[in-house]
Amino acid sequence: MLFYLCIFLPFIGAAIVGAFGSVLKDKGSQTITCSAMTLSFVMSIIIFHDVALNGNAQTVKIFDWIVSGDFHVEWALRFDTLTAVMLIVVIGVSTLVHFYSIGYMNHDPHNPRFFSYLSLFTFFMLMLVTSDNFLQLFFGWEGVGLASYLLIGFWYQKPSANAAAIKAFLVNRVGDFGFALGIMGVFLLYGSVSFDTVFSGTPDKAGVTMEFLGGDYHALTVVCLLLFVGAMGKSAQLGLHTWLPDAMEGPTPVSALIHAATMVTAGVFMIARLSPIFEYSETALAVVTIVGASTAFFAATVGLCQNDIKRVIAYSTCSQLGYMFFACGVSAYAAGIFHLFTHAFFKALLFLGAGSVIHAMSDEQDMRKMGGIWRDIKFTYLMMWIGSLALSGVPFFSGFYSKDIVIEAAFASKSIVGDYAFMLGMVAAFITAFYSWRLLLMTFHGSSRADEKTLAHIHESPKIMTVPLMLLAFGAVFGGWAGYDFFVGDRMNEFWGDALFVAEGHTALRDAKDVPIWVKIGPIFMGISGIGLAYWLYMFRPYYPGLIAKRLKFTYKFLLNKWYFDQLYDRCFVKPAKYLGHSLWKDGDGTLIDGLGPDGIASALRYLARKASSIQTGYVYHYAFAMLIGVAVLVSFYLSGLGK
């Protein structure tokens, strides 16, 4: 019952508010969804205690979903440590965001709809993390995608919001295309899509090959790579990342919840959940590492040059997700999830803090129009500091613990891809610290670049918004310190139980504790020097950045335009699809098929009819003659015996 309530309360809240929002009005909708979330959060703590700390992993079956021959799928809720951690993160952040939104969405006329969507999202996310089989995972997966689509496009009057919503859905569809094929591959290989059956059957499949698109490949590698395409879509990894920055069109609480703390981490969760399969494919793990590391670097560089405060944080999210991925890629799943856990706090904090700034600045998001406002919103300023310190990996803030272990594990994996990840991870750590302080200084310091009207309105956010910020800040400060022992420290094995699987030879995480001292200090050094450089540049030499941008015009343009991914995709996919569609319609259906088919035959018949009518002379004897011929043919036909 506890399990059911924990998962379904958000849904009940969403359904009630969705159906009766117009009657409940703003107050009623907020009360119902927020209390449902709070209750659910209390239960998630109980579950966490029971499952993760006391080691009572369990699965609750609900009912059959699809039964078609051997293809048998159930609705079921699976609770193990991995799930329990995700429950805390998802429900915890979601609850805070619900409360924060009461303040943030204060002036919006569509409160019931907003809260209904938020709760609905939470429900789908919970279905995702509690799934017991691939298909339910897919259900949650697409469900959060739907919620994300709805929330990005929440302000439906803005064309840019609509475009971003569609883009998010479609790019994710491309990812899900791989995911779905992966599930089919799993079924083909194991005859089942239930996690338990698949995981226990994997050792036997280690050497099996499989036909895919005409070639014969290592089966587990094919399956893992296909599934990974799904993870790349949802977690905005290089190539399928283009939707995430655009998703910032949605209200800021949404960015904090969906596009920072929870949904975008689903890909990392998926890899960790499927560790029993991924561990058997070195190739797949290598790909995960490379993609993760490249994304960490790529997104950090783009984050350097963005001017929209939310976009900077969005690229930062993209980059941090890269860290989580390459942690998984070197078999340090626990480290990846640890970073996911701490990241949820400080990134949600940063987003909500940014929201508070935007709120104060009368919906201005461009950092070039901010500056010098720290005195007016001291609390928000402090929160942003904490978030940035944690993000940059400054010692004893939460990000320090998790980012360090991720980078160390990459080093300790002693493989080429591991080294690649280690190096890019180090560089990205530097850039991360740099752009974090660029953001802080551009937003809060220097001379103010906002107009009079905005400046007159600057105000600190109400309590309902600051209290959630405080709680998140608490997590951003102490989360790493408190979690270290459990997630990656001495009590690791006991904590995770059977939730994660690491193959014999993969010792990166264990060896991470014995890396040379320069590796241990390296990330800290990178972080602090990044901060230092940014501070120097933006505080004391504020004209330098502009100068550098002019000098390195090409690089700057390249970064500002996000490596031209959007333009490339537009040129390669969007335009050709429309062009092709149009020509297939007009030329294919119109000219070719209809021209040769019905319309062609019709006009041919009309032509014949005209010819025939010219034979119609009107003389009776002509007709009589024609009839005679006809009769003659018929008679001879019968006489010859053919007509029998």
Add this chain to the structure above:
Amino acid sequence: MLEGLPFLSIITFLPLVGALFIAIQKEDNAGIRNSRTAALWTSLFTFCLSLFLWFGFERGTAKFQFVEKVPWLETFGINYHMGVDGISVLFVLLSTFLTPICILASWDSIQVRIKDYMVAFLVLETLMVGMFCALDMVLFYIFFEGVLIPMFLIIGVWGGERRVYAAFKFFLYTLTGSVLMLLAIIAIYLMLDTTDIPVIMNLSLSKEIQLWLWLAFFASFAVKIPMWPVHTWLPDAHVEAPTAGSVILAGVLLKMGGYGFLRFSVPMMPLASDFFTPLVFSLSIIAVIYTSLVALVQSDMKKLIAYSSVAHMGFVTLGIFALNTQGVQGAIYQMLSHGVVSAALFLCVGVVYDRMHTKLIDRYGGLVERMPLYSVTFMLFMLASVGLPGTGGFIGEFLVLVGLFNINTTVAFLAAVGVVLGAAYMLWLYRRVIFGKLTRDDLKTIKDINAREITVFVPLVILTIWMGIYPAPFLEIMDASVNNLLERHNVALSAIADNPTMASKN
């Protein structure tokens, strides 16, 4: 109590009785009112009766049930033979379910020759139900062809501006296919001296003959479903048909082709089905991708949904010819869910068409402002059409892909591309109609769906979600029949493999 009754015949011909009653009504106001009410009650009552099939149907067996068999054309040995198995019973229910919805949807939108319209719809119901129940080829053919006539009239009389062109295109296309099917039926009769479907299923024909017969049947079913490249009648027919006409066309008539494959091609011509699988796969893959791309650039809502139907039906043919459990069950499921979802989508178009008298996408935008309830409804069906898990559209599509992946990963891969494109055109359509700023003056007074329209949508909404969350009952009822179909198919194939002299080599 039920055993003695000719249950299927009652369900089949009850609408005809209603039609007769309406036909004798006068052309005055009272008569018009009576004809509407009579049509609704008749179809509702028929639906309730057909529910007995659902509850009375014995699961777990592949045999035909509710069988009726009386001599009919005795000189030729042709019987009036009716019965349903786990496959056809679902289509009977689909037909009886959609007819009252169609009648209710036409309540206000049809203003001319209302009496005739209702008669046409009830006659159409009789023919559709009869077709799915018929277990004799001649009987089947009569129903199958008969369907053409009321549909032709519905498009041609109550349709849009180019209705005559569309009606003739529809008629000629389908008739051409059917003529070949008639020849095939005659050929079977001449060879086997029977037209009894269950009997023929148990006989085997030589491969050579199977190939020819298969092609003849294919000509008819491929047009009906429709497959690329004989699909061009469908967009025109949909655009010109009145809303309810589109509903029944997309909801039931397209399924006649898929049903035909399952009833004739696969069980009677197993070797040919196997032989032609690559052809079907190629045409279906082209259909899925080609029509999805074409749908992307449509400016008329109905045309867009019509093209999407062709793509969805591509999945059906793919699934059927995957010839494994998931493929075939997925195909049947896809037909059912598409029957519900595309019907609902056409109804959604109908709602705004009734108000604005245009189907052009550009004429809309920002409807959510004035029509929140409508927007939610439309959203649900749009997502179901996209195949979002949790809606009926997902189950069929996914099962088909699972079935395909098991036999040919490349085909599965290409078909899955269609799923991505499908999301593109539907979301794009939805955005242009529902979202954005409401700027047009004539839209500023548009009204949300009324009580009658809500009544029309509620059953469709429930069914769409039910089919997504708990598809087990539907899969269960068809399970035995599908397995039987596939077992026989495999037996037939292995018989050839064991004894290659029986037919020319594969």
